[in-house]
Each structure stands twice: as C-alpha cells, then as structure tokens.
Amino acid sequence: MNWNLALPELVLALCGLAILLFGVIPKRDMTFPCTMAVIGAFLVTGVLVLGQNEGTAFGGQYVADDFSAFMKLLTLAAAALSLLLALDWNQKEKLSRFEFPVLVLFATVGMMAMISANDLMSLYLGLELLSLPLYVLAAFDRDNPRSAEAGLKYFVLGALASGMLLYGSSLVYGFAGTTNFDRLADALSSAQGVSSGVIVGIVFIIAALAFKIAAVPFHMWTPDVYEGAPTPVTSFFASAPKVATVALLVRILAGPFGDVMAQWQQVIVLTSLGSMVLGAFAAIGQNNIKRLMAYSSIGHVGFTLMGLAVGGESGLRGVLVYMAIYIAMNLGAFAVLIAMRRNGRAVEGVQDLAGLGRTDPAMALAMAIFMFSMAGIPPLAGFFAKLYVLLPAVEQGFWILATVGVLSSVVSAYYYLRIVKVMYFDEALPAFDVRPAGISVVLAGTGFFTLFFFLFPAPLLDAARLAVAAIIG
Amino acid sequence: MNAAGFPILSLLTFLPLVGAAAIMMVRGDEAVVASNARWTALWTSLITFVLSLVLWTQFDKSTADYQFVEHLSWMPEFGIAYMMGVDGISVLFVLLATLLTPLCILASWESVRSRVREYMIAFLVLETMMVGMFCALDFMLFYVFFEAVLIPMFLIIGIWGGARRVYASYKFFLYTLLGSVLMLLAIIALWYQAGTTSIPELAEFDIPFGMQVWLFLAFFASFAVKVPMWPVHTWLPDAHVEAPTAGSVILAGVLLKMGAYGFLRFSLPLLPEASLYFAPFIYTLSIVAVVYTSLVALAQQDMKKLIAYSSVAHMGIVTLGIFTFNQQGIEGALFTMLSHGIVSGALFLCVGVLYDREHTREIAHYGGVAKVMPAYALILMLFTMASVALPGTAGFPGEFLVILGAWSVNPWVAFGAALGMVLGAAYMLTLYRRVAFGKITRDSLRALLDVSPREVAIFSPLIALTLWMGIYPQSFLSFFSVTVSQMVQQHQAAIGSAAHLAGI
Numbered sequence: 005m006n007w008n009l010a011l012p013e014l015v016l017a018l019c020g021l022a023i024l025l026f027g028v029i030p031k032r033d034m035t036f037p038c039t040m041a042v043i044g045a046f047l048v049t050g051v052l053v054l055g056q057n058e059g060t061a062f063g064g065q066y067v068a069d070d071f072s073a074f075m076k077l078l079t080l081a082a083a084a085l086s087l088l089l090a091l092d093w094n095q096k097e098k099l100s101r102f103e104f105p106v107l108v109l110f111a112t113v114g115m116m117a118m119i120s121a122n123d124l125m126s127l128y129l130g131l132e133l134l135s136l137p138l139y140v141l142a143a144f145d146r147d148n149p150r151s152a153e154a155g156l157k158y159f160v161l162g163a164l165a166s167g168m169l170l171y172g173s174s175l176v177y178g179f180a181g182t183t184n185f186d187r188l189a190d191a192l193s194s195a196q197g198v199s200s201g202v203i204v205g206i207v208f209i210i211a212a213l214a215f216k217i218a219a220v221p222f223h224m225w226t227p228d229v230y231e232g233a234p235t236p237v238t239s240f241f242a243s244a245p246k247v248a249t250v251a252l253l254v255r256i257l258a259g260p261f262g263d264v265m266a267q268w269q270q271v272i273v274l275t276s277l278g279s280m281v282l283g284a285f286a287a288i289g290q291n292n293i294k295r296l297m298a299y300s301s302i303g304h305v306g307f308t309l310m311g312l313a314v315g316g317e318s319g320l321r322g323v324l325v326y327m328a329i330y331i332a333m334n335l336g337a338f339a340v341l342i343a344m345r346r347n348g349r350a351v352e353g354v355q356d357l358a359g360l361g362r363t364d365p366a367m368a369l370a371m372a373i374f375m376f377s378m379a380g381i382p383p384l385a386g387f388f389a390k391l392y393v394l395l396p397a398v399e400q401g402f403w404i405l406a407t408v409g410v411l412s413s414v415v416s417a418y419y420y421l422r423i424v425k426v427m428y429f430d431e432a433l434p435a436f437d438v439r440p441a442g443i444s445v446v447l448a449g450t451g452f453f454t455l456f457f458f459l460f461p462a463p464l465l466d467a468a469r470l471a472v473a474a475i476i477g
Numbered sequence: 478m479n480a481a482g483f484p485i486l487s488l489l490t491f492l493p494l495v496g497a498a499a500i501m502m503v504r505g506d507e508a509v510v511a512s513n514a515r516w517t518a519l520w521t522s523l524i525t526f527v528l529s530l531v532l533w534t535q536f537d538k539s540t541a542d543y544q545f546v547e548h549l550s551w552m553p554e555f556g557i558a559y560m561m562g563v564d565g566i567s568v569l570f571v572l573l574a575t576l577l578t579p580l581c582i583l584a585s586w587e588s589v590r591s592r593v594r595e596y597m598i599a600f601l602v603l604e605t606m607m608v609g610m611f612c613a614l615d616f617m618l619f620y621v622f623f624e625a626v627l628i629p630m631f632l633i634i635g636i637w638g639g640a641r642r643v644y645a646s647y648k649f650f651l652y653t654l655l656g657s658v659l660m661l662l663a664i665i666a667l668w669y670q671a672g673t674t675s676i677p678e679l680a681e682f683d684i685p686f687g688m689q690v691w692l693f694l695a696f697f698a699s700f701a702v703k704v705p706m707w708p709v710h711t712w713l714p715d716a717h718v719e720a721p722t723a724g725s726v727i728l729a730g731v732l733l734k735m736g737a738y739g740f741l742r743f744s745l746p747l748l749p750e751a752s753l754y755f756a757p758f759i760y761t762l763s764i765v766a767v768v769y770t771s772l773v774a775l776a777q778q779d780m781k782k783l784i785a786y787s788s789v790a791h792m793g794i795v796t797l798g799i800f801t802f803n804q805q806g807i808e809g810a811l812f813t814m815l816s817h818g819i820v821s822g823a824l825f826l827c828v829g830v831l832y833d834r835e836h837t838r839e840i841a842h843y844g845g846v847a848k849v850m851p852a853y854a855l856i857l858m859l860f861t862m863a864s865v866a867l868p869g870t871a872g873f874p875g876e877f878l879v880i881l882g883a884w885s886v887n888p889w890v891a892f893g894a895a896l897g898m899v900l901g902a903a904y905m906l907t908l909y910r911r912v913a914f915g916k917i918t919r920d921s922l923r924a925l926l927d928v929s930p931r932e933v934a935i936f937s938p939l940i941a942l943t944l945w946m947g948i949y950p951q952s953f954l955s956f957f958s959v960t961v962s963q964m965v966q967q968h969q970a971a972i973g974s975a976a977h978l979a980g981i
Contacts, residue, residue, distance in 0.1 A: 361592075361595070361636075362592075365595075376628055381624055381625065381627060381628060381654075382620065382621035382622075382624045382625050383621045383625055387621075387624075391661075391665075394661070394662070394665055395555065395665055395668070395669075398662060398665040398666050398669055399665075399669045406662055406665075407659075407662065410658035410659065410661060410662060411655075411658065413658065414651060414654050414655045414658055417650070417651060417654055418647070418651060421631070421647060421650060421651075424631075424632075424635075425635060425643055425646075425647075428632060428635060428636050429635045429636060429642065429643055429646075458621070461551075461552055462552075465552070465554070
C-alpha cells in the first residue's frame, strides 16, 4: 500500500473537510475566506502533483504518471480560475455561501481520482464524486426555477449515464474477467480476438463518458443546463470536468482498450463528426450567449475527439494541447459573460454586448481575441489547437474528419463573428457595471495566453508529449 | 547574416506593431488621443517605408535566390520554421505595401473621425500582416499571415464602412476563410509528404500528378477567392463599396495581389503539371472575368463599384498572364499587379476625394467637376488613362506583355485579353466623361474645393510612379526578370521530365 502516491488527492480531500468546518462554525459569511482557502488548497495540491512520484497504488486502482500530472494541473488551474470568477458574482446574486467553493473542491477531488483511475471501479468512484457536487452546483441558485430545472435535468440524465457506465463496466468485467486497466490490456491483446460482449461494454462506457463531455448524440442536456445554471457554475462545467473526462477517455481508449482500436474508432469518428457539425450549425440561431457557448463547446469537443479518433502519439498530443488551449479561451470568454451585468442585474443576451467596443474597449478586445481564436484564425492560440489535431488527422488519412472539421469551423466562424460584430459594429448600449478585479485578472491572463501562444508553443507541446508518452509507453 | 546586415524583413514586418502598441498606450481625452494616434501611425508607417527602401537599393537583381533570408526555429518537431526572405517576385510587393500604408493613413486623416485610435491600430496591424505575408518563406508562416489579414480588414470594413458594412464584412470574411481552410488541409498534406513547410525545400520536392491535382484545386479555392476570379468575385464589389476609402485602397492595392502572388509562389513552382493541366480552365475563367466584369462595370451607377469590377477584370489579365508559363506572360502579370496596385489605389483615392466633399459615390450626382476642380480633373484623367493602359502610363507595359505572352500560347486567348482592354477604355472613359465633363447640374457642385495640399501630397508619389512605370518600366522589370526566367526554365524542365517519364 503506497499512500504517499495519492498525497495530492488526500491532502485536497482533507483540506476540503477542514474548510467545511472552518466555514460552518463562525456565524458570519465565510464565503471569501473559504474561497481563498480552497484556491490555496488547489495551489498546494498543484505543487504536490508536480512533485509526485510515478507508480501505481491501492492494489493497482490508482496510477500516477506524467499524463495524470499534466491533466491534474490543467484541472486544478481551471477550477481555481472558475472559483475566482464566481466570487464576485455569487456576492451580487446573493448566492454567497461557503459551500460553493467546498463543492467545487470535492468535485475537483473526484476529477483527480478519475484522471488517476487505473481500474473501472476507481473510475466510477471518481466520476460519481465529480458528478454529485456538480448536480448541486447546477441547482445552486435554488430559488430560480431555471437553475433548479438545470440541476434536475443534469441529475436525471447524469444518473442515466452513470447507469450506462456501470452496465458497460459489468459487461467488460464479465467477458474479460477483470476491471484493472493493466490486466484488461493483457486480456484484450490476446491472439484469439475479443468477444463481442467486451465491445458492447466499451460502447456503453464511451456513451457514458460522451454524456459527460457533451458529445453528440449525448449533448441534449448541455444547452439547457448551461443556460439554467448560474454563469460561474457554467464556466466551471465547461472547463474542469471536460478536461478530466477527456483525460479519462484518452486513458482508457489508448490504454486498456488500445488493442481494440479498430472497434471503437468508428464510434469516436462518428461522435466527432456529429459534434463538429452540430456545434457549428445549432449555435447560429442562438440569442442567449450561454446557449451559444454551450453549442460552441460541443463543437470544440468534436475537434478534441478528432485527435482521439486518429490516435497515436501525435493525435493524442493534439487532444491534450487542444484541451489546454480550449480551457484558456473558454474561461476567458466566460469571464466576459460573468462581467455582463447592467444596473446590478446579470444579462445574457448576445445583443447585450452591443457597443462594448466603445464602453469597455479592454474587455471587448479580450472577447474579440477569444472569439477569433475559437473560430481558429491565426495567429491566435485556437488556430494552433486546431492545427495540432488536423496535422495527425491528415497524416493518417482521415480526410473526411479533417475536411468536415475545417468546413464546420468556417460555419462556426459565423457566430463567433456575430459576437465581434455586436461588440464593435452595433450602436452602444449603456455600459456594464464596473468589472471586478478577479475578472480582470482572469481576462488578462487568458487573453495574453491566447494572443501570444504562437510565440512560445514549445513548453506546452513538450509537456503534452511527455504526458502522452506516459500512457502510450 | 544578409545584405542589409540586420534582420530587415522582420523589422519591416513588426515595426508597425510597435507603433500600434504605442497608440494603444495613449491616454487622454478623445481629441488628443485621435491626434496622437494619427501622427504615431503616420510616422511609424513612414519610417517603415524609408526602411523598406533598403530593399530597393540593396536587392541583388542578378540572382533568383532568396535574399535577406532570416531563419529562426519555431516548431522544429513539425519542420515548421520562422523563415523570411524575398526574391524578385515578392520584393516589390513589400515596397507596394509599405508605400500604400502611409498614403492610406494620410487619406483617412480627416475622413475618419470616430474611433481614430482603433482605426490606426487596425491599419498598422494590417501592414504587419501584409508585409509578413510577402516575406514568409515557410508555407505555414505564410498561411498565418494570409489568414490574419482577415481580422483587421473585417474590422475596418465593419466599423468604418458604409450602410451595408455588416453584410459586406461577413461576406468578405467567410468567403476568404472558406477558401483558406481548404488550402490549410493542402498545406498539411504537403507537409506530410515532404516533411517540411519551407518553401525553398518544397520547390525541390516532386509531387505525384494525382496529388498535384488535388493540391491545385485546394490552392485554387483559396487563391481564386482572394484574386478574385470569376465566379467567386462577388464579395469584392460589396467589400469595396462598403469599405472606407483607405480600406478600398489597401484591398485593391495589396490584398488582391495576395491571391495572384499565391499562384506564382505556390501553384506554379510546386505543382507544374497540374498547373499546365488546369491552364485552359484558368484561361477560360480569366477571359470570362475580363469580358463579363467589364460589361458589368459599364452598367454601374456607383463609382467605387465600377472600379471594383474593373479590378476583377484587371486581375483576370493577371491570372491569364501567370498561366501562360512564359517570360513575357509572367513578367506582364507581375507588372500589371504592381501597376494595378498603384492605379486602382489612386482611383479609389480619387473617388474618396469626391466622397469626402459630397458624401455620395453616385456617378449621376456629378458632372462638370473639371470646371470647378481642374487639378483634380487632371489627376483623375491620368489615372483613368493608366487604368485604360494608355502607352506611357503604368498600365500599358504589363497588359502588353501579357497579351504578347498569351499570343504565343493561343491567339484566341490573346484576343480575349485584348477585348478586355477595349471594354476597359469604354467604361473608364464613360466614367470620366460623366464625372468630369458636361454641365454642372447641382448647386452644391459649384462650391467644390479643389484638391488640398494634403491630397496633393497623397497623389504626387502615385502620379510619379504611374509615369515612371509607364515611361521606363525597365527599372521595375529588372527586379524580377531573372527570377521569372529561372521559374520558367524550372517549369519547363519539370514538364519535360514528366513528359519524358510518361513517354517511357
């Protein structure tokens, strides 16, 4: 038993319990200190992750390697930034409760457990630990019917997905005789082929995970939940859990199920195609910017899955780089969404951004950078994200995927441009309320990353290469 | 390091960005910001232009090699590098871009009143992208600049444009993007085959014919939209009509050249057999463009739209010349690109002069302008004649060479191109007659002021260049004749060896 290996998760979970006590005992509002404490706990955990040894623990249930370190750092960063964004919003919306950061913290523990899962059982454990706080968070604005609806919708469909995951896992266990990833890999690489029961199980597992990352055809909940949940919660939904679940997909598909790639590849190809096309077309008609971002995130997931479908070292590296860049762009864009507040009331129509170029040039510039970047216009980071998945796709001859990908990015450019158009070309509406410092920090950080990524692509690429090497071996 | 002794191309490319950053820092009330932004932008672009004259004096015309080459590692594991350099084909376009930018900034001195700071930043960023694109010696780097041009141009049309600016800017952006992403796939396919995106190395690489055809079509999708060739030219009249004057100047002067430059830089040298295979197709489209858009231009009521259609016709001559694959044709195409850059830019500026005074571009609104604005009428006449390709003006040598080159390929192709010149005379002279001559019908026209000193300052370099290019074209032709002759030889060698292989 090697407890040390799981030190980051253990420390984070203990911090969570301590902060819970710390928050509940005093009689006054403890949101701010609790949020800061949680961000501090994320920082400590990040340092621990950096210093983590490699190896497996808990009887092969848990694995720590370069891949898990990369993904955990990304998750922690996304969660910390989301908390920073939520701080001011929750205060103004009278949602200031210290449970909020604690719930985010426990969800993050779940994500980290998921990323390090080396067994179908620990996978399920992590996924549930992630999901339960998310259900609560979606309904956090409990007096608002839309928020309650979002929570309920997410819970019902999430429970269904969990059921599918369990069913798939049990099928895999029944036909392969083990739930451990390493032994599954051995079992599935046998010469006499794989029984169709395992394949059905894999498809169920993929379906469950596709639900969590909102890939077509399991995307239906996304627009409603994104729209209904409080905006900071949406920004959290769209970032950290996506990273963790994509990480999990990469780990199980490239790891234990790597030898049956021919079987699952077409599933991922179809999901990817569907997500890209739907993300491009469905967002065109949206007037609510949160719904628009929901469809946009579906499109981006499609691009990420393109890298997974192609597979191989360069394909998976494309996935990781895409996730990292997507997180930066997405959190930046959500920072703008959270700052959209006029006369003390949050607004969320696309048209509410009108004339932002005049009333708040800095924020409009940042938003324009994010939108052009998401549309994939060079030299912004989003272009390189797409490039790194297109390179392997063309290399491996996935012409249909690559062509549909670039064409759908042209279609989606239309609605990203629309936001730029509203901000710069339309008549100005009254200015938004003063933007809080936390949002400015996030905007500046993600904006500079998106704008100047092209100057120094090497560190991210190298880190992603190391991470992929850890699971491909 | 190179002939200039310092990384001049990178300096030329990124100096405008420094100016843009400086403008962004300016604080104060609106009038102060506007005035500072104007002067900073003007000085930055003037310094860039003066610096670019180093290229004019130091460029070695006796070699077809890339000069002033810079090489930095960028994404080594993908074989993608930051590589800059110019040869005979690109050097004059760099100068064209650096010349037109300060003129555009001067031209917008008074006509742009709102959001001056953003306007100047957009123009300086645009200059960076244009210069960088002509200097890039790595295909991926080229693509980055080629696409990045869309962002400032989208904003220039959309923010400072006319009534239908939103429609025009969307159309411009999406049309161009659609073509470009297909080219991106082609670049990636090429990268996968050759393992590099460096243009000099790619030129050495033999591509099988089947793949050449696909790559050619993908490149064609991008460059034909940018040129623009008939029938994908429809974004251009819209963009021109809605763009502010300076935006039209840059669009006609430099951005349209990007497509033709792409054909010359990539399609011809990298895909010689496919180019030959598709040449009749290009001839057809070009001649349709020349004849059809000239006829359309005859029917226009809006001055800018008329000049926009004439641009499509002129670019038809250019694509025709490029695909003749002989010395005269390609040199003529290059020369026409340069002269069209100067002349059509100047014509848009001429329209801008009237628009600034009367706020309409309707041809029927004017008449008899020559009586109240004699100097202006003279300037307009010179550029009209240059656009008609009167001998002695910039338009003539290029079109003449193209027709000469086309004759040796197929006299009927030459006939089509020549027909375009006749029709060009028809619509340009009609325009001039209706605007400059006739009776003054409106009272407002009687009070028109002739060109101001600022406007004279804008026009004088363009007038000088137009006459210089017409009277002594050799000082420009000499820049690219060696490069073009080497290109023609390589093309013939490639075709010859392919034919030889097929013979076996």
